[in-house]
Amino acid sequence: MKKAESTASAGQVLVPPVLIALVLTLLFMMVGALAVNAGKLNAGWIPHAALASVAAGAFFCAFLAACRAGRSRFLWGLLGGAVLFALLLLTSFLWVGEPIRLGRVLLCGGIALAFSCVGSLAGASCRRGKHRRK
Numbered sequence: 695m696k697k698a699e700s701t702a703s704a705g706q707v708l709v710p711p712v713l714i715a716l717v718l719t720l721l722f723m724m725v726g727a728l729a730v731n732a733g734k735l736n737a738g739w740i741p742h743a744a745l746a747s748v749a750a751g752a753f754f755c756a757f758l759a760a761c762r763a764g765r766s767r768f769l770w771g772l773l774g775g776a777v778l779f780a781l782l783l784l785t786s787f788l789w790v791g792e793p794i795r796l797g798r799v800l801l802c803g804g805i806a807l808a809f810s811c812v813g814s815l816a817g818a819s820c821r822r823g824k825h826r827r828k
Contacts, residue, residue, distance in 0.1 A: 707770050711758035712777050719751030719782065741798075745805050752778055752806040753813040760817025767818035775810025779803055 726743035729735035735743065752775040759774030760767040779802070786794060 707759055707762045708774055708777060711755050711762065711774050712781065714758060715751045715755030715774070715778050716781055718754055719747050719778070722747035722750055745802065748779070748782065748802055749805050749809040751782075752809040753816075756810040756813030757817040760814045761820050768814045771814025771817050772807075772810050775806055775813065779806040782806075 723744060726735065726740070726747060729743075730737055730740060755778045756771035756775040760771035763770035782802075783799065786799075
């Protein structure tokens with residue numbers, strides 16, 4: 695590692711992407727709920743829309759985390775997607791109305807992992823601007 699190159703801490707790499715992706719995921723879910731409420735989306739498509747929202751959030755989280763990381767970008771992206779999934783899982787435990795089904799949790803985790811891999815690969819390939827000293 696060069697002397698001029700600084701390493702970012704875990705908080706600097708993970709916190710902003712996870713928060714942005716959490717907000718995006720919840721916004722996507724809200725749009726899906728509004729579409730169901732307006733009658734534009736059949737109620738049978740709710741599980742698919744929820745999975746698509748989690749997949750989009752995991753992709754963006756991994757992409758942003760991988761772009762922000764200095765080294766091991768792929769792993770930082772995967773970790774970002776895992777943290778986002780853990781936050782969504784903890785939030786689902788707070789929901790009182792529905793029982794939690796293990797199969798659904800595993801499916802959602804697998805989708806989040808798969809899209810985190812894709813987002814990490816895309817984020818790891820983005821080039822960072824070179825800072826030149828004058």
